[in-house]
Amino acid sequence: MSAWRTTGNGEGPDVGEERGGSSVPDEVWEEFLRTSADGKGDAPQEPSARAREVAARLWSEPAEPTPWRAPTAPPVRTGRRKGWYVAGFAAALALLLVAVDPGGLIDWSGDGERAGAPLAQETERPTEAPPAEEDGRATLADPFRGSPAARWASGTAGITVPAAEATGRTTKAEVARALTRTRDFLAASSLDPAVLRGARPEKAIALMNPHQKDVTDFVATALSTPGEGHDPLMLFSRFDPAQARLVGDEVRTRGRLSYREGKLGALEVTADVTYVYPVAPAGGGDEVVRVIVRRETVVSWDDPAKVVTEEGTLTLLSYKLDMTNGGCGEPTGHFRPEFGGGAVDTDPDGRKVDPYDRTAPLGGNEGGSGDGCATATRS
Numbered sequence: 001m002s003a004w005r006t007t008g009n010g011e012g013p014d015v016g017e018e019r020g021g022s023s024v025p026d027e028v029w030e031e032f033l034r035t036s037a038d039g040k041g042d043a044p045q046e047p048s049a050r051a052r053e054v055a056a057r058l059w060s061e062p063a064e065p066t067p068w069r070a071p072t073a074p075p076v077r078t079g080r081r082k083g084w085y086v087a088g089f090a091a092a093l094a095l096l097l098v099a100v101d102p103g104g105l106i107d108w109s110g111d112g113e114r115a116g117a118p119l120a121q122e123t124e125r126p127t128e129a130p131p132a133e134e135d136g137r138a139t140l141a142d143p144f145r146g147s148p149a150a151r152w153a154s155g156t157a158g159i160t161v162p163a164a165e166a167t168g169r170t171t172k173a174e175v176a177r178a179l180t181r182t183r184d185f186l187a188a189s190s191l192d193p194a195v196l197r198g199a200r201p202e203k204a205i206a207l208m209n210p211h212q213k214d215v216t217d218f219v220a221t222a223l224s225t226p227g228e229g230h231d232p233l234m235l236f237s238r239f240d241p242a243q244a245r246l247v248g249d250e251v252r253t254r255g256r257l258s259y260r261e262g263k264l265g266a267l268e269v270t271a272d273v274t275y276v277y278p279v280a281p282a283g284g285g286d287e288v289v290r291v292i293v294r295r296e297t298v299v300s301w302d303d304p305a306k307v308v309t310e311e312g313t314l315t316l317l318s319y320k321l322d323m324t325n326g327g328c329g330e331p332t333g334h335f336r337p338e339f340g341g342g343a344v345d346t347d348p349d350g351r352k353v354d355p356y357d358r359t360a361p362l363g364g365n366e367g368g369s370g371d372g373c374a375t376a377t378r379s
Contacts, residue, residue: 119151121160122256122358129357132378138288140247143278147290147379148356149252152276156187158253159273168261169303175267178301179257181207182269185314190237190275190295191251198334201236209302209313226333233335234321237275237293240282240334247278247288254358266302268317271295274358281339290379291335292324292355296362320362324355328373352377 136146144150152158161183164176188195188203195201200223210216222232232238239246255273262268274294280287299314309315327336351374 117151118153119254121153121158122254123160123162124256126358129354129359138278138290138379140280140286140288143247143250143288143290144252144276147276149254149276149290152252152254154250154252155191156183156253158255159183159186159271160256162257162259167259167267169265170261170267170301174301175259178267178269179259181301181312182257182271182299182314185299186271186273186297189235190273190293191253193246193249196237196239196246196251196277197241198238201238204236207313209309209315211308211310212315215316223333226331228331231331232333233293233323233326233331234319235295235297237277238334239277239279239291240332240336243282243334244279244337245282247280250278252276262300262302264303264306266300266307266315268298268300269314271297271299272358272362274356277335279337287339289325289337289339291326291337292376292379293326293335294322294355294358294362296320322353322355322362324353324376325379351375354378 130148133146133148133150136142138145138147144152161179164172164179166172167175170178185204185207188207189201192199192201192203195204205219208215208219218230219232219235222230222234226232253273253275255271257269257271259267259269272294274292277291277293278288279291280289297319298317300317302309302315304311307315323335325337327334327338329336353374354377356378
């Protein structure tokens, strides 16, 4: 019988006569007989009965129909292409998610904003106050519970430093250095653990222009004999360790730096930052309250060739302060949080403020201690 089969090199069909169920051609069979008679070991071997049976069955069965579409690429190449497409799709999806939700705040399950997700950095003045958080009292283990600050960053990580660009006569590198040193001043004046516990803010003072007499006089008087018009809290965050102790090692912050060209080729930098300090009574106990401080400080980085200053120091242009639960009486040089009952409304008009609302520019009086007291709507 004859059978059609595909060979490895794509040639046409083979035709041969069976001999006892064998498919060996005549010339091969004759060669087998000769070599067998000579006793040579490399003669062709007659197929076994099992091999003849399998061959006969394969040739007797009709070939499978050819599929209408050619086979795909070899498995290895297909796997690589598939992996590339999957990786490419995943990368494209990740880029889309970053573009749509750069802060990672959207809950894609449909339940709204992700609870507890850290906020993206503040890059401009917000248009609305933070939403109300879930009810919860601050504890020693969770001192920011129930506060918008629960989603803020800690320390300088919560202070946005913009990208540096050449401004006026100030080069890009000089702008970057001024922004870094301004942030260093904020850290030394409002975040330094020793200063928070009442120590003298030496690092912050070292960054201030020693030739700016009005400011040096203010600082000296405020730190030695604080009083009305000479309150060190306008520039420095300090607690009396005999009255309050800090809870944990975190201060939550939210704010930003901005800059523009100043006078005489100087660079003017504005810092608008809110700080949240969790504290407990110095004598012990588990009551935790928060002191919330917002400062707006404007400084100038001057050219020593044009202004009397020292290289690497800032000139203070203005400073403003708002604080919640820091004390409303005569300045003492320290924040004095109230425990065991909350703040008392001392404003004759019953004025209320939201200490977390950063939508409006900061009020306050330079060198003073604010413009009276009011009741905070939340802490």
